[in-house]
Amino acid sequence: MDLSEMQTRVAELEQQISNLPAGSITKKTVNGMEYFYHRWTENKKRREKYIPADELENFRAQIERRKELEQELKALKKQLPKAKSANPSAFTTNVRTGEALRSFAASVRGYRRRECFRQLHDFVYGEPQNKVFILYGLRRTGKTTMIRQIFAEMSDTELAKAAFIQITAKDTLADVNRDLKLLEAQGFRYVFLDEVTLMEDFIEGAALFSDVFAACGMKIVLSGTDSLGFLFTEDEQLYDRCILLHTTFIPYREFESVLGVHGINEYIRYGGTMSLGGVHYNETSTFASKESTDEYVDTAIARNIQHSLRCYQYEGHFRHLRDLYEKGELTSAINRVVEDINHRFTLEVLSQDWKSHDLGISASNLRRDRKNPTDILDRIDLALVTDSLRKLLEIRNKAEQTVKLDDVHAAEIKEYLDLLDLTREIDMLHLPDVSTKSGRTVIAQPGLRYAQADALIRSLLLDETFSALSLAERTAVQQRILTEIKGRMLEDIVLLETKLANPKKQVFVLQFPVGEFDMVVFDPEAGSCRIFEIKHSEEAAPQQYRHLIDEQKCAQTEHRYGPITGKFVLYRGESQVIDGIQYQNVEEYLRSLA
Structure with missing residues (x-):
């Protein structure tokens, strides 16, 4: 088995092992009856879960199969040359590879992932698309953390083909081009460039990443805080050869x-x-x-x-x-x-x-x-x-x-x-x-x-x-x-x-000569609407929904926006129904939005 075949087999084994249960099976006797449990360690804590009798044999077979595969993987890895970082002196820019990436990713292993992480993950591990992935947004919105989370979940084989380039203002597109050619020659497949818009000639020459390197099978991820720079780049250089992911907006459900x-x-x-x-x-x-x-x-x-x-x-x-x-x-x-x-x-x-x-x-x-x-x-x-x-x-x-x-x-x-x-x-x-x-x-x-x-x-x-x-x-x-x-x-x-x-619906404030509906959600396709009052209060009171039950306001609204299918008060108290008005906890409401 040559080196390429061994690396492929390692990746296969790691994938198979990840789909099988870790740990062991333990037995407990209670009142003369035997019960079996799956025991494993997670986040340095011992976990146990009861195994029904009809699932025991299949579960035991999976545990044994995992152990066999782990032994094969261990033996195979001993034959592989250890993953080494590329020689930093060979590069013009600041390039991290190999074990340096493991250290770079170590501190984020326990972090929860943003919802948009899946888009980045699917690009990195999906089929080549001849496109670059642009991860952009204002500072402190999770861009670099998401990249580190990608590194954290990479197998040894995948990490050996990954590189992270930290761009500085002194770097030029020519410098990066030179380093990408070196990485390509050494078989690197995943390349992440952070703060790439710091290069003054980036916007004018960004097509290089898609037309040369992505077209040859490299997965290129460009990230940075210069949101406008990326938007200008898409308009001027990359057109349909990029996938944009904006991280700036963080809704309540993600904050929580x-x-x-x-x-x-x-x-x-x-x-x-x-x-x-x-x-x-x-x-x-x-x-x-x-x-x-x-x-x-x-x-x-x-x-x-x-x-x-x-x-x-x-x-x-x-x-x-x-x-x-x-x-x-x-x-x-x-x-x-x-x-x-x-x-x-x-x-x-x-x-x-x-x-x-x-x-x-x-x-x-x-x-x-x-x-x-x-x-x-x-x-x-x-x-x-x-x-x-x-x-x-x-x-x-x-x-x-x-x-x-x-x-x-x-x-x-x-x-x-x-x-x-x-x-x-x-x-x-x-x-x-x-x-x-x-x-x-x-x-x-x-x-x-x-x-x-x-x-x-x-x-x-x-x-x-x-x-x-x-x-x-x-x-x-x-x-x-x-x-x-x-x-x-x-x-x-x-x-x-x-x-x-609700991109297909109209969301607006509706004002009357006296009073207003704090929010109306109008569905043009259904020809109907919902009306809302939004209150910071934790307590419910009749005056909060006085506009929602105003016959004249409701009649004018239905004439313009169709039948009112729901009347709501969003507030900080418990969800309940009062006089036909649906009081909903505002945090629950915001969590439900997707």
């Missing part, structure tokens, strides 16, 4: 299942990245503080856009942003647009609350609070507070700005934020005036929005009227207003995730 962090309030405050799983998430979260949030906006978002535009079409895609770029103010401008979106969100919540019902409810609740009643929300100068918040937008380096940030700049930056999947628009429709249409911008990373809104509220508390309050009163007011912010954010989260999970 992958990170092990439970509760919609945790998602509101910290959701948006995969920076840490499990215990003490909020202590090291990307959005744990205003400072860390600003750093993320600056490095992960603003520089992403600026780097892409600088490298694309020889800096020919700046359009109206060129003046800002040439004066070194583009990153600051992008940051200000992100902040402006959140400022407008916060102002909208506060001012709308005052003139409609939500903050009016807050004021009423504070007045009637049994422990610490206060009429502070009746006494503050709303116009003054609103004006001061508007001025906050211009605080950032205002004295150093030489180019005015106008609506054209903001619109172009917003286009790029949409391409990054950072922002999405939710339609706001109106009845009976169907010609009126507006929208609201949703930030797809809740933690980013909450951190900036929280900082604005802290600024609000510097108002003279607030400063005269006691600490207890200031704390109560801050918590009440932040509760309103969370309520609006919960609406946005539900709207966004419902919209993404």
Whole structure:
């Protein structure tokens, strides 16, 4: 048996062994009766499972077969040359192979996998497609971890044919081409290139990966944080020769299942990245503080856009942003647009609350609070507070700005934020005036929005009227207003995730002259709709569904969108039915979306 045949047999044996039960069979005697159990070790813990009598012989045969195959595999591996890392000095770029990849993957073995991992897995182990796989998204959304998880599950034979190239800004496409040719000559089959868009000539020459190396049977995975760069590359160079997987958006169900962090309030405050799983998430979260949030906006978002535009079409895609770029103010401008979106969100919540019902409810609740009643929300100068918040937008380096940030700049930056999947628009429709249409911008990373809104509220508390309050009163007011912010954010989260999970349906807010449905899901094919109220509350109350049972609103809605097939209140309490209205726990609802 030659080397190639031995490697093939090793791969076959590893596959067969993985499909057979590990461990042993043990017997226990209880009251004179014999019982048999499957015993094995998993995550350093001993496990046992009862084996029914009619399955015992077949199970015993599988255990014995596994042991035979393991003995054959052990003997065969002794004959194989040990997997060695390729000589690093032979490469121009930073190439890891062999045992270095085992060490690289070791720390992620216990990590849970993102839902999109299956797409990467199927590409790596599927049939050659003459395409490259592009894994892209903002920083801390799990790209490199997914690659390490691929390495962690590779057999020795597969790992011997795998390489990981860490690209730096000093590398060029010529350097990478040279190293890929060396890897190809040595029989490498799986090549992963991380942060590939750091090469300034990547966008203009990316077809090299698909047309030369992928076409020859190599599995090429390109990853990086420069989302725009990859999108430009697809448009200009790769066309239909690439598979795109975007990691930026992390829905609630993944935040909970992958990170092990439970509760919609945790998602509101910290959701948006995969920076840490499990215990003490909020202590090291990307959005744990205003400072860390600003750093993320600056490095992960603003520089992403600026780097892409600088490298694309020889800096020919700046359009109206060129003046800002040439004066070194583009990153600051992008940051200000992100902040402006959140400022407008916060102002909208506060001012709308005052003139409609939500903050009016807050004021009423504070007045009637049994422990610490206060009429502070009746006494503050709303116009003054609103004006001061508007001025906050211009605080950032205002004295150093030489180019005015106008609506054209903001619109172009917003286009790029949409391409990054950072922002999405939710339609706001109106009845009976169907010609009126507006929208609201949703930030797809809740933690980013909450951190900036929280900082604005802290600024609000510097108002003279607030400063005269006691600490207890200031704390109560801050918590009440932040509760309103969370309520609006919960609406946005539900709207966004419902919209993404239902691409063939229309998801929107429906406003009436007085009141609104927080969410309508209209199915054009079925000619029907469902209507929702979304509440941050843990308790059910009749006033929560007053709009859902309003005969005039329901009649107008059915005339326009067909029969109403369900009326729901999504809230943080237990699922139940009240007066024909389906109350559903919002976390359960978000988990159910796929």
